[in-house]
Amino acid sequence: MFSTSCPQCGAPLEFRSAAAVMAVCGSCRSTLLKHGEAVERLGEMAAVFEDYSPLQLGATGQYQTRSFTLLGRIQLRYDAGYWSEWYATFDDGSFGWLSDASGQYAVTTQRALEDSETATLPSFDSLSPGVPFEFDGKRYLASDIRTAQCVGGEGELPFRVGEGWQARVADFRYEDHFITLDYADADQQHGKPALYSGESVELAELACQGLRDEAEIRESAGRYRGDLAAFTCPSCGASLDCPVGVADYVICGSCHAGVDCSAPQATLFSKKRTLEAIDTALPLGASATFDGAKYTVLGLMRCRTPDGESSWDEYLLHNLERGFLWQVHSEGRWERVEVLNHWPMISQSGQVLDDGKTYRESEHYVSEVTYVAGAFNWRVQVGDKTSITDFAWRDFKMTREVTADEIVWSRARPLTNSKVAERFGMPELAAGAAASRRATQPKASESDLKPAREGFTTAGFGPWPWIGTGVMVFVNFGKLFEFDGSTVLVIIGILALWAPEWIWRAFHDESRSA
Known part of the structure; x- marks a missing residue:
């Protein structure tokens, strides 16, 4: 451990990790670069904004057979959201990263590569969602391609981060296996990225100690995660509510402008527009019980195929402990949809294998958002398009959604109208009223x-x-x-x-x- 003082404010400063090359002073936010036994002040790092994560500096955990401690953090923002990367040092002296993106976690550590392996790494500009990458005998697929800006940091870090520092990263998945190609310093590495490998995890699997509880989060943020924070729409002045720390992107119900509430000052990410009012089966704020937990409708979207032949409604529900859940309503039928953190196995013939079931491709179509209201955990707006492929096994369905930046997998199972009516306490739903048409069931085939x-x-x-x-x-x-x-x-x-x-x-x- 290396101890010194901040040259700007004199506060004590410790480097607990031998791999750390810089640190952010907890008192004055100065970014300090380590030179042997001295430190150089480079500037000032913006504070991370409150994201209500239970993780914090000093928290410990267990990954596989190794213990780790969280010593640093950078917060990264891209055009449709943000995520945090926590710098974790292991008890064997190595280090890695714990990624936290809206409650989905992945642990990765850097892999040393042979020259022959480095030569096969793709360039960042050649990547797009779905591009294959062979590594360790597994065929990974590109799941997420992002260019992001560092907007805040704290603690120790293993590389130099300054104002305007840009991250270019590509994530690849194979079931629960996870690879990140980090192109941030590719220019210094002859155009080749650093490779980190690991897996998607549930936070409970890491047996973490020293996490923040709800009382600590409330003390630092001034309110509980999930509380409704009132603010004024920057476009039309209408009064809006945002569930703090849960969904930071709100669509105004009056002028349909998109508002980003992740920063202290609400800003617009899409201009106001005129949309005809629509009738939906579920209103914003409706609550239902699933698996013994109460979920609340935060946002709703109406989608359609570009030809207008089919349309359907999607409702985003949230529970503070269990996260997000979707309800999809189409032609009087309901589905319960969960986004998958672990990808299914995809056979060479294109079949999807999950939990002992074989799903076969049933439909491929494009979804376009035509109406949106409420709060979401990513930036969504009218006109957004997604390429969708459905895979069916009896009445169950796996869905792959592809945009220009990412691939998302989800699993759907049917719910009867009577069950939906019972769970939401809305008897009128039992008759299947206000049914909409959906592209996922456009026309029955001859078979x-x-x-x-x-x-x-x-x-x-x-x-x-x-x-x-x-x-x-x-x-x-x-x-x-x-x-x-x-x-x-x-x-x-x-x-x-x-x-x-x-x-x-x-x-x-x-x-x-x-």
């Missing part, structure tokens, strides 16, 4: 319609139990009335034909009521 025309449901195993029963009765018709061992065998055979259908229906009904 979907055939069983329906024959009088059979498309759920379960369709006509096959009936056909098998008919064949068995026809072949054994003479034995059915002998009432001996042969009759018993025929009955057992018929029951065996129907058992999979009954099991499927029981599972199907239970899943739909979840």
Whole structure:
């Protein structure tokens, strides 16, 4: 450990990490570069803005078999949001990063590469979401390509960060495995990025100690995370509310301007526009209980396909402990949708494998936002377009959403109108009122319609139990009335034909009521 004093204000300063080359003075915010036994003041670092994260400097945890301590942090902002990178030093002397993006976490450590491996690293400008990258025998896919500015920092850092410092990073995923290519210092490394590898994690897996609790967060921020903070729309002067520390981007219900509330002074990120009022099944502020937890509707969007043939509504719900959840309403049908932190396995044939289920591609289309209101944890506005591919397994669905900057995977399961009505305490929803049309179910294919025309449901195993029963009765018709061992065998055979259908229906009904 290296101890000294800040040359600007005289406050004591410690470098606990041997790999740290600079630190931010906690008293005067000076950025100090270490030169042997001396420090040089480079300037001043902006304070990180309150993001209500439970993480803080000095917190400890366990990753795999190693203990770590959080010694520094940089806060990065890009055009549609921000995230934090926490500098973590391990008990074996190495260091890594704990990324925190809206409650989704990943731990990565730098990998030393052979010259042959470095030669295969792609250039930043050649990357886009979905580009493959082979590493350690795994085929990773680019999930997130960002250029971001450092807007604040604290503690110790292993590299020099100054005013206007820009991060160019590309994230790649393979199931829960995670790789980051950091191009920030590529010019000093002959155009090649540094490579960090690790995995997506849940914060509970890290067994952290020294986290901030809600009381500490309230003391530093002046209010609890999730409290509604009132402010005035910078565009039209209307009174707006923002759930602090949860969703920092609010669409004004009066003038439909987009307002960024992440900084102390609210600013516009999109101008006001005239939109026709729409009727939606759920209002902003509606609450429902899922898995024993109360969720509240923060924001809503209406989307459509560019040709206008299909449209649907999406509702963003939030619970302080469990995070975000989506409800999608289409043609009187409801789905519960959860964004995945761990990506599914994708086979070479294009099938999606998840939790022992094989999902096959069912539809591909483009979604366009036509109406938006309320609060969101990313910047959204009318006109945003997303390329969507749905993969189906029975009534369940996996969805891949692709934009110019990122790929997002989510899992959807159906909910009956009666269950939605029960959970929201809105009996009128049971009848499927205010149903909208959705592109994810635009037209039934010929293979979907055939069983329906024959009088059979498309759920379960369709006509096959009936056909098998008919064949068995026809072949054994003479034995059915002998009432001996042969009759018993025929009955057992018929029951065996129907058992999979009954099991499927029981599972199907239970899943739909979840």
